[in-house]
Amino acid sequence: MVRVPGVFDAERVAVVGATEREGSVGAAVMENLLEDFGGEIRPVNPGADRVFGLPCVDDIAETDADLAVIVVPPTVALDVVESAGQAGIENLVVITAGFGEAGGEGATRERKLQELAETYDLNLVGPNCLGVVSTPSGLNATFGPRNALSGRMSFMSQSGALVTAILEWAGDRGHGFKDVVSLGNKAVLDETDFVETWGEDPDTDVVLGYLEGIENGTEFVETAREVTRETPVVVLKSGRTEAGAQAASSHTGAIAGSEAAYEAGLEKAGVIRADSTEELFDFGAMLAGGRLPTADGVAVVTNAGGPGVIATDAIGDSELELATFEDETRRTLQESLPPTANVYNPVDVIGDAPAERFGDALDVVLSDPGVGAAVVIACPSAVLSFDRLAQTLVEARKREDVPIAVCLMGGASVEGPSETLSDVETPTYFDPTRAVRSLAALERYRTIRKRRYEPPASFDVDRDAARSVLERVKSQGDNRLGIEAMELLDAYGIQTPEGDIVDSPGEAKELAERIGGDVVMKVVSPDILHKTDIGGVEVGVPLRDVEDTYEALVSRARNYRPDARLLGVQVQELIDLDDSVETIVGMNRDPQFGPLVLFGLGGVFVEVLEDTTVRIAPLSEAEAAGMLEDIDSTPLLRGARGREPVDEAGIVETIQRLSQLVVDFPAIVELDINPLVATADGVVAVDIRLTVDHETL
Incomplete structure (x- = not known):
């Protein structure tokens, strides 16, 4: 059982390789610990009597530490880990590089590290990492130049350098953290362990992560799906392009799965995906507020028409919708605003509006039952005090349990007001588009929270007959099967001609x-x-x-x-294709996430139009049905241009049966049913092609 909290809850920290030598990692870790850590620090260095005034010991076993931070060379690090394990020290952070990322002997050392961790049941972060931070105790066991501000977000990163940049960037913008971990090579503890830990942590409101790869996709999906029912998880996943994936692999030694698999896996897990570091923390700051929309509509209140239009366009480009006010709302706005103000959404309180007018308009729109969130946009004017506006919005937030994104479109004058709003977990932005996208992340999480997870269906199938078909590859001396494997589909109840x-x-x-x-x-x-x-x-x-x-x-x-x-x-x-739609159902086995089921427009169009969608098997009926909604060609299935709608239920069942087949037989590496012909009367699989790993049959 992983006990990750021990890494963050340490009261006595040993630094193995502690030194006062300027510019060294050992000195940087010691200085960071000495600055804020409320517990005891135990330097370990056989070549020194004292480090920064603290008495040194020669061996980690001589300490009573509950966390060991290891910064010695890789050839020595393994001996230190073994000594720590023998001494009963369960929590280790191995900052030292020169392991799996270096290849050759480094990879051998990393395997030995994993063996030691298993032997002594160690919670080990790294190797090749920056370290860990936990703000409640002031723990900064890193060699970074800046500590984290205190907050309710917890952050993990596969890049140590990104952690140093983020801590400085976030600190300047008032973003605080509960815990921060640099994952490094993830030899023992990985992203799944920390998602699970922070999901159970009452002091973590949102989990953020920068990942270049996921070690065990199936385990991650299962864990994150449970966590995201209560705690939002936002991930920036790099390596989306082929070149990016190759760069990630060379940087971390991670095996990069396909981008489609990651997209499907994160969606199934209920993880919100960010496209940039800015989005990662925009979303995190909004989600950390803990308030979700209670209705579908978004209200915009602004003192400038142009930014209001920008926000309106951004809402139109997202899954959000612009609220339509009730008649009573518009009448009340007309009574409280100047005659030249716009009382429709977006509400323009016009350029001479003081803070009080913003507050009055916001109170009115937030009381409209169709408004679930609001964007407030303020441009500088001679009559508007951003400080007073911030106080007005703080009061509005206390009165109404509605998420509000605030755009203070100024320079230095917004710094103080932004801090005021940050104190009540109301993020501020310059760009209205960023504000809207952050609200869209809230709406996405609201949808995730409402999901009902259904178990996959279990159909009555003939596994013995299916296995017999698959075993033909052994006698053929090849690993591919074509139309000679149609009986495989019959065995799993998939209709064939x-x-x-x-x-x-x-x-x-x-x-x-x-x-x-x-x-x-x-x-x-x-x-x-x-x-x-x-x-x-x-x-x-x-x-x-x-x-x-x-x-x-x-x-x-x-x-x-x-x-x-x-x-x-x-x-x-011969299947009559005149009133049919040719679709494709297929599978590719991803190294991280397992069987990746594909559905889309088939026949000759699959490679030309590439109108397909994917899910991670096994699939519930709801997940299979959702695939039909995802493709652009959905109208063709539902009777476009006077055609009869096809048997969607038949397609959904076929997807589920294929999902069961590929879960039952891990030996199936790839499989295509193309075309799967769909008509109003049913579906039929006309052709099949598959690749089998006969070694696993």
Whole structure:
């Protein structure tokens, strides 16, 4: 069991490698601890009697510390960790670099570090990290140049350098923290451990994180999904582009999963994603206030038309909506504001408005039942005191339990008023767009809190039949299966056209007679994946031509690739595509998050339009249904241009059945059903392609 709080609740801290040598990490850690830490500090250095006036010991085992901060060279660090473990010191911060991020011997040292942590049941942060901070006790066990302000946000970062920058930037803007941790290489403790810890911490209102990768995506999703029911989690995930992912990997040694997997995983976990460090802390500051919208509409109160329009546009670009005031609200505004004021939303109290007029207008709009949040925008004027306005807004916040984002669009004159508002957890911004985006994060979290997590459906399937199909890869000497694996879908209750694979023209004709009507014929070969490119598919073959078509398909395959393995020809019921929509359902197994299920527009359009969406399996019915809402082509499913709506319930069930299949069989690495043809009468899987890791069957 991980006991992360011990890292932050230490009363006696040992610094192994403590020194007074100017410019050294050991000296910086000691100076930071001496500045604010309310507990006891134990320097450890066999080459010194005293460090900064404190008596030194030669070995960590000679201390009674409950936290050890290790800054000695990597070749010595392992011995120190073992000594700490033998002495019963469970909490360690290994600042020292030269481990997994260095490769070679460093990677070997990191594996040894993990073995020691397991042997002695250690809570170990790092290695290769900046350290940790906990403001309630004044603990600053880092070598950064600035400590954190006290607050109710807790922050983790995979980049130590970013921590130093953030602490200075946040301090200048009044953002405070409960705990801060530099994750480093995450050899033992990782982001999931800290999300769980802070989710149980009554003094942490919001969890913030900068991550370059997630060690165990499945565990993270399960943990964060529980935490975000009560505590918001906001993450800035870098490595979104291919180049960014490669840079992250080389920087931290992390294995970067696909961006689509991270997007789906964070969404499933209920984590709010920020696109920049500015957004990360904008969202955090707003969420730390603890107030969520109680209605859908946003009111804007401003003394300047232009910024009001900017805010209105930002609301239109977000999932928020501009509130429509009730008649009583507009009448009250007309009575309390000058005749030239605008009483519709956005409310313009005009440029000569003093603070009291802002307050009067805000009180009126906040009482409207359709208003769940407000943006107040103030530009400087000769009659407006930002100090007085801040006090007015503080009083309004006390009266109304409604989130308010404040834009004080000035320079040095806003610093004092911003601090006043920050004291009552009301963030301020210069840009109205930032204010609106922060309110949108609140609305997003409101939606997350309202989620009802449903277990995935469990269908009655034939696992033995499915396993038999998958084991064919062993006899084929390949790891790919195509249309010869259609029985796999049958085993999991996914509808397929009537048909089979035959190995002679005569058998092809007999099967076509049983099917009745024109048929589709496809050459079956694991060595020829793109069959249409070589003329390996014929659609609408009449009975009289079936035998000749069989011969022609085999001949084309032989001419294209003489050494190809031919398993026969598939003869299949012809599906009428005139009133259908071709979709795709597929799966790719991500190294961090496991099976990633895909749905979208299929057929030839999947690679051209790329109108797809993904979710992490296993999927509940609600999650599968949500995939149909995500794609741009949803209107095609619902009867665009006079077509009949397709069987959406059939698509949703197929997605769920595929989800169950790929969870049941981890050996399935990739799978595509394309097209999955959807009509008003149901859905049918026309083609399949999959890759199997036969070593895990």
